[in-house]
Amino acid sequence: MSAFPPSGDAPRQAHSASPAGEVPVDAAPSPSGRPAVAGMIDAGESDRASRFWWDSDAEDYHRRHGGFLGTDRPEGDFVWCPEGLREADVGLLGPIEGRDILEVGCGSAPCARWLAANGARRVVGIDISAGMLGRAVAAIGASPGPRPYLVQASAQHLPLASNSFDAVCSAFGAIPFVADTAGVMAEVARVLRPGGRWVFSVNHPFRWAFLDDPGPEGLIATLSYFDRTPYTEYEDGRLTYVEHHRTVGDRIRDIVSAGLVLDDLIEPEWPEDGETSWEQWSPLRGQLLPATAIFVCHKP
């Protein structure tokens, strides 16, 4: 698996770890109209697996990555990616002060907390995992500062009014884990006000072709970039983790078909002083291959 920050399990060796090679088939037509394909995992199954995974992994995830992400600070921090790009420096969301902003897949909400602390009028953080959201509540504690509203829900069905946000963001939250990515783009377009921005960071799609290995093995393209079969893990026959791949073209089509405009695709470079290896992320790979893609869009 290759979520950022990575979950720390075994390196991704193939696109499915299904028992006995059996892969559940999505029989229902996808809400986005994309045809169901053998080996695909549907939206409900994906959500159940993600809720299970992120509830179980919340403590470990924060022990490993909380320092880098600023999760323990009540006022949070907004880091877009392992290359360390901060919203405070790049301003991809535009002006924050007085704005209504939604974060999708907020986890313990370091980004949503940072937006609230930096003058946004109303911030909502949505995540599917109570375990992850509980960490936000613990970090905020009795701090008197401004805080986001936290909602447990799936990005597949945002329980929010249409035309209610000036900006929507996601830093490696939800998008790699949902089955119907086009449906999520449509949901985001629905809740955005005209002129509003939608910025999300994900694993760079090229990474799909490589094993999650920080060393030289991780530089050899071994898996098909074109294979959209999701990466899965099972425990006692139960789906416990799923990650969905989209090519660059798929992502652009999802955005455009939702009626959004793609303004930029940012591929941050590995920082010169970034010498630390983060499980599958390493300077060796970072200097040769992009790790992250940040899609910057707006609703006309």
Ligand SMILES: C[S@@+](CC[C@H](N)C(=O)[O-])C[C@H]1O[C@@H](n2cnc3c(N)ncnc32)[C@H](O)[C@@H]1O
């Ligand atoms: C890699 S974490 C990133 C969290 C946060 N953005 C951060 O930087 O710490 C991915 C998050 O996406 C959430 N997630 C996964 N599937 C989701 C879904 N369908 N809807 C909403 N959130 C989801 C997980 O619960 C998890 O908190």
